[in-house]
Amino acid sequence: MPAPLEGESGMRAIYVIATLAAVLLVPALARCQPPVPGATAGGTGEAPKALPPGVLAQFDLENEADVQGWAPLVEGTTLSITHEPANVRQGQGALQFDYTPVEDYYLFQRGGLQVPGAKSLSFSVKATEKTPLLYGLGEGDGSAYDAFLELPANKWVDVQANLADLQLRPGSVDENNQLDADQLATVVFFDLCNMPGEDGRALGWKKGPQKLWLDNVIIGTQEVPSVFRTEDLPNGKRRIVVADFESQVVRGLDVGGAVLDLVPADRGQALKITYRVGPERWSGVVLGLGSLDLRGLEQVKVRLKSAAKAAVNLVLEERGDKSHYERLLDLEGNGAWHSYEVPVAEFTLSETSEDENGQLDPGELRVVIVVVDTYNAVVDAQGQGAVTADDIELICGPAPGATQERTLAPETK
Ligand SMILES: [Ca+2]
Ligand SMILES: [Ca+2]
Ligand SMILES: [Ca+2]
Numbered sequence: 001m002p003a004p005l006e007g008e009s010g011m012r013a014i015y016v017i018a019t020l021a022a023v024l025l026v027p028a029l030a031r032c033q034p035p036v037p038g039a040t041a042g043g044t045g046e047a048p049k050a051l052p053p054g055v056l057a058q059f060d061l062e063n064e065a066d067v068q069g070w071a072p073l074v075e076g077t078t079l080s081i082t083h084e085p086a087n088v089r090q091g092q093g094a095l096q097f098d099y100t101p102v103e104d105y106y107l108f109q110r111g112g113l114q115v116p117g118a119k120s121l122s123f124s125v126k127a128t129e130k131t132p133l134l135y136g137l138g139e140g141d142g143s144a145y146d147a148f149l150e151l152p153a154n155k156w157v158d159v160q161a162n163l164a165d166l167q168l169r170p171g172s173v174d175e176n177n178q179l180d181a182d183q184l185a186t187v188v189f190f191d192l193c194n195m196p197g198e199d200g201r202a203l204g205w206k207k208g209p210q211k212l213w214l215d216n217v218i219i220g221t222q223e224v225p226s227v228f229r230t231e232d233l234p235n236g237k238r239r240i241v242v243a244d245f246e247s248q249v250v251r252g253l254d255v256g257g258a259v260l261d262l263v264p265a266d267r268g269q270a271l272k273i274t275y276r277v278g279p280e281r282w283s284g285v286v287l288g289l290g291s292l293d294l295r296g297l298e299q300v301k302v303r304l305k306s307a308a309k310a311a312v313n314l315v316l317e318e319r320g321d322k323s324h325y326e327r328l329l330d331l332e333g334n335g336a337w338h339s340y341e342v343p344v345a346e347f348t349l350s351e352t353s354e355d356e357n358g359q360l361d362p363g364e365l366r367v368v369i370v371v372v373d374t375y376n377a378v379v380d381a382q383g384q385g386a387v388t389a390d391d392i393e394l395i396c397g398p399a400p401g402a403t404q405e406r407t408l409a410p411e412t413k
């Protein structure tokens with residue numbers, strides 16, 4: 001890739017984030033072999049406890065021995081069981097991750113899972129400071145699937161995720177490109193702050209001792225509501241709601257120093273992106289697209305409002321080479337909501353990005369990015385400004401080649 005242009009580093013960083021994570025994580029997984037095979041009922045090393053119906057693995061993290069099998073992957077970081085009531089979500093104990101981040105990859109994992117038939121992952125998590133958190137599952141051969149969210153400071157958050165909503169981590173390979181529950185071996189939690197280089201600059205740095213608590217990790221056979229809502233439209237098309245921001249936390253990551261807040265809006269909640277003029281030009285949010293089938297994508301919709309003139313870049317990122325396609329939207333700054341409907345054909349390859357086939361491949365998209373151009377935005381006396389976003393939707397027609405697949409389908413049965 002070309003060297004980053006002056007001021008473009010924030011943008012570039014967005015698309016190197018996960019690559020480095022994958023590079024580091026795969027060897028990390030290799031050097032941390034599953035230590036307690038089959039200990040799916042809490043890792044005590046004793047005979048597995050009886051599990052409730054629909055539960056394939058459960059970590060209630062109640063006793064000191066329950067830390068067995070959980071492994072921090074960076075030297076100088078530790079895992080233990082805490083009994084401090086405020087830091088326990090349920091029962092008498094929770095897992096405590098202690099780390100004083102410098103520049104590294106701060107993550108921990110539990111191996112030894114055996115969860116064929118798994119459909120969902122749930123857990124409760126809390127951190128001392130605001131944390132961009134990646135969570136996910138890994139197949140035994142290292143293929144990694146994950147999602148991320150913005151964890152607020154010092155507040156328990158209960159997370160439920162469908163395995164179908166997790167996405168193959170860029171840089172991670174899977175021979176069949178799908179998450180196979182019968183091959184899952186590892187669950188991982190990763191504070192994305194303090195990563196080396198561009199990643200650290202994009203996702204932020206923390207200083208001083210940090211703690212992260214985890215409780216009630218459950219892998220089950222029950223599907224939970226998807227974070228993506230798909231509706232069939234009367235014209236035969238599909239509407240996929242990527243984000244309506246009606247959740248407890250932001251299921252995305254802030255980049256370029258943005259502060260993300262869920263705020264009351266005309267339709268429930270919306271996402272307020274507060275940006276600041278600083279070293280990073282592009283400031284905003286990255287939203288994952290899970291394992292959605294986006295072939296046939298025709299249009300990207302978003303509602304935006306801003307009290308001052310602002311330029312917002314709507315970016316689609318392919319997995320693999322992480323080609324960036326973008327469409328700049330000019331906000332009038334009249335404080336009113338405005339709906340933007342951008343045909344896919346209007347997205348152009350970013351100047352700082354390359355694509356091996358020179359075309360936007362909707363089936364390859366992994367994230368949507370909404371970022372404000374802080375170099376060309378109005379700010380207040382404190383150097384701050386804000387843009388509010390809501391209802392990020394994708395409109396898809398029939399996938400190209402779908403008819404052919406349907407014809408072929410009976411032969412495969
Ligand atoms: Ca517990
Ligand atoms: Ca697979
Ligand atoms: Ca909303």
Ligand SMILES: [Ca+2]
Nearest residue numbers: 355359360361
């Ligand atoms: Ca492409």
